[in-house]
């Protein structure tokens with residue numbers, strides 16, 4: 378299962394969560410720390426295939 382990166386605005390903490398596609402599509406991701414659903418999805422490392430590196 379893919380792991381998604383999130384950031385909680387309520388407690389200003391990033392967290393990662395493994396979701397099934399169904400769970401992901403349904404949304405409703407809550408912060409595991411404070412339980413708030415005021416979370417923002419961050420780009421997962423799955424998609425960071427090409428990164429800008431000067432070397």
Ligand SMILES: [Zn+2]
Pocket residue numbers: 385386387388389390408409410411412413
């Ligand atoms: Zn939180």
